[in-house]
Amino acid sequence: METDGGVVGTNNEIGVAVADKPEGPWVRSDKPVLTVSDDTTAFDAMCVNNPAICVGRNGKIVMLYKAVCKNGTQGGGAVRFSVAFADSPTGPFVKTNQLIFQPEDSTARMVAEDPYLWYDKEKDQYFAIVRDVVAQFTGEDSGGLALMVSDDAINWRVATCPKVLPAQLEWEDGTIYDAKKNHIERPFLYRNEKGIPSLLFGTFSVHTNGIFREHSFNGRIPLSMPEFNN
DSSP, rough: EEEEEESSSSOOOOOOOOOOSTTOEEESSSSSOOOOOOOOOOOSSSEEEEEEEOOOGGOEEEEEEEEOOOSSSSSSSSEEEEEEEEEEEEOOOEEEEEEEOOTTTOOSSOOOEEEEEEETTTTTTEEEEETTTTSSSSSTTOOOEEEEEEEESSEEEEEEEEEEEEEEEOTTTOOOOTTTTTTEEEEEEEEEEEEEEEEEEEEEEETTTEEEEEEEEEEEOOOOOOOGGG
């Protein structure tokens, strides 16, 4: 899945490319598989992007996606997430138009970002790791990673043990990485032969004064996730 649009961060739509083998050649779809709403007041009227895909229950294709509403500015208004379903990765995807990860009492512009989504056949449940943007799910300082659970990929709840990564990490040399000042993004899981998540990959960025991005790097962190060992 990919996003495409004009101005960065706005007017994005989600498309798909298909290949017989990973090295290609890849063929892009002629039109998006998910696009913005025709309703200019909708939560996804400005853009849809950041798709997270998995094959779910009964082979159904599940897509979580980020959406931004219009508010008269180039950057748009509230950032929300929703879910769509399809019978094939190439679509058509049908929107539920239901907000996910969004507490009713939250007034934050964005509470979650960059979900990594998967379906656990043994538990018959969906799981997602999200960036805890404003410490809504883990109760720590903002910027860590949180685990969410769902029975249907539509209604999500915070996991019993929600903290995947804290807001502050200590590297092997003793230095502290502060996710509140920097960013931990794009989580991705490696699951072992039993299907249990055992390695977390992510993109780490280092910022100056919380704004200027000096550099980014990929990281690998061993995991112990009680939610999957019970």
